[in-house]
């Protein structure tokens with residue numbers, strides 16, 4: 001049989017979803033500063049995505065060239081504005097969810113991820129994989145909004 005082995009290339013379109021805990025005392029101005037810096041830098045790095053900040057917890061969806069995502073993750077882990085950076089999911093993408101968004105900021109007042117999770121957390125099937133699926137579904141719903 002003839003088959004071609006295709007390793008993931010450094011510019012393969014990838015995504016990473018992580019969660020982190022904000023430094024205590026984080027203000028909305030701090031979050032604004034992160035978003036505006038991210039927008040500028042992500043444009044240069046070919047990254048797009050979405051940041052959700054609620055109850056002192058960050059959830060960030062990053063998408064773009066594989067190498068740029070993993071470079072940024074190294075920087076994020078060193079950043080003292082948050083800690084416990086936990087990668088929930090990562091993989092390859094066919095197309096971007098947040099095309100045109102250097103960093104979309106999702107508004108917890110308009111859509112609460114905590115309420116979305118609480119709504120489901122008591123169900124018997126709730127488990128780690130289901131948790132990640134649920135966070136992914138939340139962010140995909142945000143991506144589908146104008």
Ligand SMILES: Cc1cc2nc3c(=O)[nH]c(=O)nc-3n(C[C@H](O)[C@H](O)[C@H](O)COP(=O)(O)O)c2cc1C
Nearest residue numbers: 034037038041042058060072075076079081082103
């Ligand atoms: C929650 C959070 C999200 C961040 N998101 C991004 C991002 O999407 N892009 C980015 O370049 N930096 C982001 N940063 C900042 C990086 O950790 C790091 O400070 C920055 O990339 C360094 O940029 P510089 O190379 O311009 O100094 C984020 C920081 C935090 C705390």
